[in-house]
Amino acid sequence: MNHKVAFSFADGKTLFFHVQGNEILLDAALRHGINIPLDCREGVCATCMGRCESGDYSLDYVDEEALSAKDLQQRKVLTCQTRVKSDASFYFDFDSTLCSNAGPVHQHGVVTAVQQVSPTTAILHVDAGADGQHLDFLPGQYARLQVPGTEATRSFSFANRPNTANHLQFLIRLLPDGVMSNYIRERCLVGDEIRFEAPLGAFYMRHIEKPLILVAGGTGLSAFLGMLDEIAERGCGQSVHLYYGVRQVADLCEASRIAGYSECIPDFTYTPVISDEGQDWDGKRGYVVEHFDAAKLREEPFDMYICGPPPMVESVKTWLQEQGLDHAHLYFEKFTESNT
């Protein structure tokens, strides 16, 4: 049985390839032109070391000088001794340029719809498989889109999971005057060609073995829609809590889609939070950190993913430190919305 594998690197690049049957991971990578540094090929030197971020695997032989018991517990692997048992992703602590000239793919797609999902937000739907192309990415990664009719580019997280139909979604904040916002409001037509570069970014969902806390600020929600679509499809066996902070009620979007996750993710909960005062709103107010349950978070280890503006990411990190919860595994993307 073939499995799809993603290799992510310290420079944020991700390369995808397929592993055949019981093939050694390193051999499959080399076959696809991904030249992972290697020396002994016998599980001794650790030159080919990476870390499994998601998926199942087995190791043939590992010398104890190459990987310690702690390394193994942390899912570090020697690619020359690894056989994957499912689709999987691996991280390497060096740049992709060390082993490949390949990088994100420059591709194009066709606009299939623009869906206004709140007074200030739209989802751009793009068919990226119109001429037989295929795009691989990990839930949480992003694409850099060229705004049609201009040379300007803007980056947006994928708002859905990877799929064989190559149907892409991007959650876009509609600014009063922004190059992408103006395009969407004034000129965008179904059938428009749109060029993009993808996949980009090191913010993506890892192997899930602890309760998950997801913290979205504004259209940082986009990355989590992709992750939650993936969890809804594949399951994860852990509780998942989404915090979603926005300034105004008008900024909240995809409420019914988020509510729908509780039907397919058994222990899914959701807390929207509005920060602007004077809004007509019965729910939580203020900033998301004010609504974290420190006592509950102390009860068991958890992984936290944050995607939002830099001040929000910093406030969450500070709060975790103040609460003595800095042992939590934290993944974050500081998401700066363009003003133009």
Ligand code: FES
């Ligand atoms: Fe030496 Fe893999 S190449 S351990």
